[in-house]
Amino acid sequence: EVQLGESGGGLVQPGGSLRLSCETSGFTFSSYWMHWVRQAPGKGLVWFSRINSDGSSTYYADSVKGRFTISRDNTKNTLYLQMNSLRAEDTAVYYCSRIPVGGTRAFDIWGQGTTVTVSS
Amino acid sequence: QSALTQPASVSGSPGQSITISCTGTSSDVGGYNYVSWYQQYPGQAPKLMIYDVTNRPSGVSNRFSGSKSGNTASLTISGIQSEDEADYYCSSYTSSNTPYVFGTGTKVTVL
Numbered sequence: 244e245v246q247l248g249e250s251g252g253g254l255v256q257p258g259g260s261l262r263l264s265c266e267t268s269g270f271t272f273s274s275y276w277m278h279w280v281r282q283a284p285g286k287g288l289v290w291f292s293r294i295n296s297d298g299s300s301t302y303y304a305d306s307v308k309g310r311f312t313i314s315r316d317n318t319k320n321t322l323y324l325q326m327n328s329l330r331a332e333d334t335a336v337y338y339c340s341r342i343p344v345g346g347t348r349a350f351d352i353w354g355q356g357t358t359v360t361v362s363s
Numbered sequence: 364q365s366a367l368t369q370p371a372s373v374s375g376s377p378g379q380s381i382t383i384s385c386t387g388t389s390s391d392v393g394g395y396n397y398v399s400w401y402q403q404y405p406g407q408a409p410k411l412m413i414y415d416v417t418n419r420p421s422g423v424s425n426r427f428s429g430s431k432s433g434n435t436a437s438l439t440i441s442g443i444q445s446e447d448e449a450d451y452y453c454s455s456y457t458s459s460n461t462p463y464v465f466g467t468g469t470k471v472t473v474l
Contacts, residue, residue, distance in 0.1 A: 287366065288401070288409065288452050290463040304461045338408060348456040348463070349399035349414035356408055
């Protein structure tokens, strides 16, 4: 069974840091581009970062550029998100997801999400 | 990149059909056949319901169908059931500064 599972969320003060992990199983992780999507409380889904299959290329939305870093370890089948200089507006549920290479542009599998709260 | 525009809410009685619209621009919805739709129950992760405008993943009910005309995509739920009550989001690949954009979301209520 294909599974994604996020961890590492929690309460952090403004200006602080957190590292999220997304452990995967049931598929060839190294073949997939991986993405992070977040959802602020009561709000909609927002895409903000992706990494290609071998980790050589990353992309960020302006809202997180320079503060967040996406990475992956294909030997551990795990995706990461290092979040620095956190702001109140980063408070959200963070989801990891995948899009197959060379095919659809749809996010076919999602993790259950991990909650990040930025507050003093 | 602005979010794609969806109606905030759509409702219908059991057995009726409802349609949710998703309006973008020629840089996203109108420019690519990469529109997808997601169902989300409160407190749960999104679930892919339609991909590449019209395609249903395995296991998704054939009561769900997708279409597109110009810069507007649509999700139709035929014979709506109480279990369809959820939030629905569209998404599109884009040529703008971020490669993917989601819609504003639509709350579907079964009367």
